[in-house]
Amino acid sequence: MKKRTTIDDVAREAGVSRQTVSRAMNGMDGISVHTRDRVLETIDDLGYRPSRLARGMASSQSQTIGLIIGNIIDPAQANVVRGLNDAAEAKNHNVFLRNSDNIAARELEALKSLTAENVDGIVITSPSLPAKTLTSFADQNCPIVVVHREVTAKHVSSITTNTERATRTVVEYLIGAGHQHIGLITRMGDVEQIRHVWGYKETLVNRNLPYCSSRIAQADTNLKGGYEAAYKLLSKDKNLTAIATYNDLMALGAMKACADLGRAVPADVSIIGYDDIEFASHIKPSLTTLRFQGYDIGCSAFERLMEMINRPEEDFPPVILNIELVIRDSTCTIY
Amino acid sequence: MKKRTTIDDVAREAGVSRQTVSRAMNGMDGISVHTRDRVLETIDDLGYRPSRLARGMASSQSQTIGLIIGNIIDPAQANVVRGLNDAAEAKNHNVFLRNSDNIAARELEALKSLTAENVDGIVITSPSLPAKTLTSFADQNCPIVVVHREVTAKHVSSITTNTERATRTVVEYLIGAGHQHIGLITRMGDVEQIRHVWGYKETLVNRNLPYCSSRIAQADTNLKGGYEAAYKLLSKDKNLTAIATYNDLMALGAMKACADLGRAVPADVSIIGYDDIEFASHIKPSLTTLRFQGYDIGCSAFERLMEMINRPEEDFPPVILNIELVIRDSTCTIY
DNA sequence: TTGTAAGCGTTATCAA
DNA sequence: TTGATAACGCTTACAA
Numbered sequence: 256m257k258k259r260t261t262i263d264d265v266a267r268e269a270g271v272s273r274q275t276v277s278r279a280m281n282g283m284d285g286i287s288v289h290t291r292d293r294v295l296e297t298i299d300d301l302g303y304r305p306s307r308l309a310r311g312m313a314s315s316q317s318q319t320i321g322l323i324i325g326n327i328i329d330p331a332q333a334n335v336v337r338g339l340n341d342a343a344e345a346k347n348h349n350v351f352l353r354n355s356d357n358i359a360a361r362e363l364e365a366l367k368s369l370t371a372e373n374v375d376g377i378v379i380t381s382p383s384l385p386a387k388t389l390t391s392f393a394d395q396n397c398p399i400v401v402v403h404r405e406v407t408a409k410h411v412s413s414i415t416t417n418t419e420r421a422t423r424t425v426v427e428y429l430i431g432a433g434h435q436h437i438g439l440i441t442r443m444g445d446v447e448q449i450r451h452v453w454g455y456k457e458t459l460v461n462r463n464l465p466y467c468s469s470r471i472a473q474a475d476t477n478l479k480g481g482y483e484a485a486y487k488l489l490s491k492d493k494n495l496t497a498i499a500t501y502n503d504l505m506a507l508g509a510m511k512a513c514a515d516l517g518r519a520v521p522a523d524v525s526i527i528g529y530d531d532i533e534f535a536s537h538i539k540p541s542l543t544t545l546r547f548q549g550y551d552i553g554c555s556a557f558e559r560l561m562e563m564i565n566r567p568e569e570d571f572p573p574v575i576l577n578i579e580l581v582i583r584d585s586t587c588t589i590y
Numbered sequence: 591m592k593k594r595t596t597i598d599d600v601a602r603e604a605g606v607s608r609q610t611v612s613r614a615m616n617g618m619d620g621i622s623v624h625t626r627d628r629v630l631e632t633i634d635d636l637g638y639r640p641s642r643l644a645r646g647m648a649s650s651q652s653q654t655i656g657l658i659i660g661n662i663i664d665p666a667q668a669n670v671v672r673g674l675n676d677a678a679e680a681k682n683h684n685v686f687l688r689n690s691d692n693i694a695a696r697e698l699e700a701l702k703s704l705t706a707e708n709v710d711g712i713v714i715t716s717p718s719l720p721a722k723t724l725t726s727f728a729d730q731n732c733p734i735v736v737v738h739r740e741v742t743a744k745h746v747s748s749i750t751t752n753t754e755r756a757t758r759t760v761v762e763y764l765i766g767a768g769h770q771h772i773g774l775i776t777r778m779g780d781v782e783q784i785r786h787v788w789g790y791k792e793t794l795v796n797r798n799l800p801y802c803s804s805r806i807a808q809a810d811t812n813l814k815g816g817y818e819a820a821y822k823l824l825s826k827d828k829n830l831t832a833i834a835t836y837n838d839l840m841a842l843g844a845m846k847a848c849a850d851l852g853r854a855v856p857a858d859v860s861i862i863g864y865d866d867i868e869f870a871s872h873i874k875p876s877l878t879t880l881r882f883q884g885y886d887i888g889c890s891a892f893e894r895l896m897e898m899i900n901r902p903e904e905d906f907p908p909v910i911l912n913i914e915l916v917i918r919d920s921t922c923t924i925y
Numbered sequence: 926t927t928g929t930a931a932g933c934g935t936t937a938t939c940a941a
Numbered sequence: 942t943t944g945a946t947a948a949c950g951c952t953t954a955c956a957a
Contacts, residue, residue, distance in 0.1 A: 259708075261934055272944045277936065287942060304706030308652060309934030311643040312949045327672055328868065333662045337689050344688070349707065351684050354672050371639035372684065373594075478872040507872060514874040533663065534869065537813040537842060539849040596950055607928045612952065622926060644950030647933045929956075934949105941944075 260303045269297040280305065307349070311373065319349040320560060321369035323379040325357040326477065329504055331530035331549050335380060335402065338553025346561065348375075357443075357476065359383040366392050376560040378402060383445050386411075398563035400556045404447055405573050412563060413573040414556055418447050421545055421578045422454025425499045425527055428580060430462050433589040434497040434525065438470045440484040440509060442501045448473070451501060476501055481508025489516055489524065496524060496589055503528035503535050503544055510538075510585065525586035540584035552576070595638045604632040615640065642684070646708065654684040655895060656704035658714040660692040661812065664839055666865035666884050670715060670737065673888025681896065683710075692778075692811065694718040701727050711895045713737060718780050721746075733898035735891045739782055740908050747898060748908040749891055753782050756880055756913045757789025760834045760862055763915060765797050768924040769832040769860065773805045775819040775844060777836045783808070786836060811836055816843025824851055824859065831859060831924055838863035838870050838879055845873075845920065860921035875919035887911070 266273045271294060278286045279294035297303075311317040322339055324332050336352065343350050351374060353365035362384050369377055370392060380402040382389060393399045393410035401413045429437050437459070441451045452471060459466045472488050474480030481500055489495060489512065500506040506528030510520050518524045520540055528535060528544035535542035555574065563571060601608045606629060613621045614629035632638075646652040657674055659667050671687065678685050686709060688700035697719050704712055705727060715737040717724060728734045728745035736748045764772050772794070776786045787806060794801045807823050809815030816835055824830060824847060835841040841863030845855050853859045855875055863870060863879035870877035890909065898906060 259934085263934080273934090274936085274944060275942090278943090281936090285942060290942080306647075306934050307707050308643050308646040309949090310936075312641075312647055312951090313934075313936035315936095315949070317643060327662070327668045328665050330663050330665070333668055336687070337662055340687060340689055344703075349686050352671070352675060352687050353679070354675055368679075372642050478868050482872060507869070511872050511874060533813050534842070537817065537846050538873070539846060594950085598950080608951080609928060609953095610926090613927090616952090620926060625926080641950055644933090645952075647935090648950075648952035650933070650952095927957080929954105931952105931954085933952090936948090938947080939945090941942105 259306070260301050262303070262305065265294065265297050265301055265303050268301060269294045315373075316375055316564075317373045318347060319351060319372070319374050320557070321351045321353065321365070321372070321374040321377040323353045323355055323362055323365045323369070323377065323382070325355055325381050327352075327354050329477070329502070330532040330534065331502065331504075331547055332380060334532075334549030335553040335556070338550035339378060339557045340553070341550075342554040342557035346557075348557075348561075357381070357383060363388065370395060370397050375564050376400070378556045378560060381445075381447060382406075398560060398567070400560045400563070402552060402556050405575075407573060409570070410563065410567070412559055412571040414552055414559060414576065415573065416545075416547065416576045416578050418450040419454035419457070421529070422451050422499065423458045424578060424580055425529075425545065426455055426458040427462075428582075429497045429499065429525065429527065429586070430458070430464065432497075432525070432586065435464055436470075436492070436494040436496050437464075438472070438485075438488045438492070438495045438498040440472050440474060440481055440488070440498060440500040440505050442476045443473050448501075455499065470495065474505065477504050478508040478511075481505030482512045483508075485509035485512035485526075486516065489513065489518060497527070497586070498524060499527045501529060503530040503532045503542060506542055506544065506585070507534060507538065510540075510542075521585050521587040525589075527586055531581055535581075536583065543583045543586040544581050546579045546581050548576070594641070595636050597638070597640065600629065600632050600636055600638050603636060604629045650708075651710055651899075652708045653682060654686060654707070654709050655892070656686045656688065656700070656707070656709040656712040658688045658690055658697055658700045658704070658712065658717070660690055660716050662687075662689050664812070664837070664865075665867040665869065666837065666839075666882055667715060669867075669884030670888040670891070673885035674713060674892045675888070676885075677889040677892035681892075683892075683896075692716070692718060698723065705730060705732050710899050711735070713891045713895060716780075716782060717741075733895060733902070735895045735898070737887060737891050740910075742908060744905070745898065745902070747894055747906040749887055749894065749911065750908065751880075751882065751911045751913050753785040754789035754792070756864070757786050757834065758793045759913060759915055760864075760880065761790055761793040762797075763917075764832045764834065764860065764862065764921070765793070765799065767832075767860070767921065770799055771805075771827070771829040771831050772799075773807070773820075773823045773827065773830045773833040775807050775809060775816055775823070775833060775835040775840050777811045778808050783836075790834065805830065809840065812839050813843040813846075816840030817847045818843075820844035820847035821851065824848065824853060832862070832921070833859060834862045836864060838865040838867045838877060841877055841879065841920070842869060842873065845877075856920050856922040860924075862921055866916055870916075871918065878918045878921040879916050881914045881916050883911070 355361040376398040390408040472484035474484040531546040690696040725743040807819035809819040866881040
């Protein structure tokens with residue numbers, strides 16, 4: 256239990272003032288090269304590390320950001336966490352993580368607690384909260400980056416795919432492969448869910464195929480949700496030959512439902528996911544899916560947030576990510 | 591962009607001193623019920639939230655702990671994060687997360703940076719680092735809870751299963767089911783890996799079955815690692831009828847290898863995992879595995895760490911968790 | 926029961 | 942190029 260080494264210890268040891276030490280370690284100018292080197296060496300000798308707390312107090316920048324995530328058990332989202340964490344670490348920033356379980360009330364609670372913790376900014380993925388709530392927090396001196404949903408406002412910026420377009424891509428692909436009876440497994444009500452359904456409906460209508468809301472099932476965005484939704488869909492509509500899902504977890508759940516119902520994938524039913532988690536390619540049959548680059552998106556979200564913190568008055572247009580369809584063995588052509 | 595509400599604002603508004611506000615909000619005594627209520631009301635009116643930074647500075651307790659995890663993409667580990675986060679949130683604590691990718695050097699880096707960040711304590715899962723390194727950090731006024739490995743020292747405490755015993759349970763079960771040629775997929779060198787191999791070897795020897803080191807493969811503890819290890823094992827030893835793995839991810843990878851090699855699970859090869867992640871029961875065939883209660887363990891790790899922080903001089907004996915074998919469809923009896 | 930004063934370890938501001 | 946001094950928002954110790 257030794258006492259903490261402080262900036263004053265370094266100053267005394269190096270025979271300079273506290274402020275000079277500060278200048279040296281923060282790479283500010285107004286200090287001679289010679290002095291800086293000596294101070295840096297002393298810092299090293301003493302194993303000195305500045306206190307984040309004291310820094311935060313003095314500079315009113317905590318070097319800490321918040322990350323609110325729906326479900327960390329989902330590997331796609333875990334990848335966002337990993338990317339954001341690595342990017343933050345590289346810039347000497349810390350991350351407070353909050354798991355919302357995709358519940359709006361918990362997102363709100365997380366937003367409140369994080370702002371109270373003096374974080375410099377917040378990244379939130381697939382929020383269920385209304386845009387208005389988000390912007391009200393952003394106005395309180397706390398920029399927000401929204402991942403996986405488009406929200407445009409002062410101090411708010413988005414990094415997202417175009418869900419509607421992505422869904423069109425998927426459904427087009429299935430129709431092109433000869434499927435006429437396509438089911439959709441989507442998440443519970445929220446803006447993204449509406450876009451998901453739109454993309455689906457629109458494509459069917461454009462292609463002169465019947466649209467039928469009974470072929471849409473809403474469920475929790477996890478294995479169990481996907482399983483139950485697919486089970487229901489396939490049980491009540493024997494004609495379905497394909498199902499598109501909101502994410503890979505749901506797709507894998509749907510594959511299990513097919514197995515339990517004695518429907519072969521892809522021979523009887525084609526399944527298509529969204530995310531391309533590692534499991535997608537390590538399962539039999541491997542999963543056709545849309546690729547979501549979670550890790551990179553986590554990094555980008557951090558970079559974007561830093562820009563917003565450093566240039567508060569600037570507007571940052573949303574980043575719309577490209578989507579890539581990865582065709583594997585869970586889908587096939589029918590005649 | 592409004593200015594932060596401080597304790598002084600509350601004090602002024604309530605017509606009391608700063609100290610009285612502090613007493614009221616921290617539930618200390620030496621304050622009249624009447625005054626407290628008035629102060630609390632003012633706090634509420636003003637929407638005041640104390641600054642974690644200032645608190646940390648003044649009390650030299652940051653209300654923040656560190657969590658170093660091997661691989662957050664692994665759902666079993668993600669569950670630990672979730673449990674620990676929820677427990678911490680309930681006690682108004684924050685968590686700094688570090689992903690080590692199971693690399694000892696990154697664990698060390700994380701340990702260094704976290705202690706520099708004035709965390710009150712650290713939880714680390716399955717560390718590769720030598721016990722000595724861990725204890726040296728613990729001595730620096732930073733208690734450590736080690737999950738998934740037993741380390742006993744002053745200011746260090748463990749929550750773990752007995753890997754050796756767990757492995758014995760698994761191998762006994764397989765032998766009892768008639769298997770005589772059992773392979774083992776384990777992680778890269780580390781204390782736990784040695785225990786894993788011991789439990790395996792010991793059981794074989796006790797049951798008078800040949801032990802053969804070529805039936806052991808070491809790999810990364812993920813899907814790819816499990817896939818490659820199983821592929822190698824099954825290719826070079828056609829007699830194997832069962833494989834025990836270090837975790838479910840590796841087991842699922844192994845199942846894919848079986849599929850690619852045209853070996854049916856469980857008819858030709860029985861596979862057994864460790865963790866019981868959600869996928870284990872949502873895959874075809876469902877995975878026989880040992881249950882690891884990640885969420886609860888995360889909670890316990892936090893509680894334990896709080897105890898250690900509050901009672902620094904006390905010794906905390908390791909918690910050895912019970913293991914439960916969950917028999918599903920990836921294993922079968924052979925004759 | 927309440928208030929006053931002195932830190933905690935930095936950065937920011939201004940003076941030398 | 943440097944250094945002294947004042948914040949930052951809170952807790953702790955002590956005085957009233």
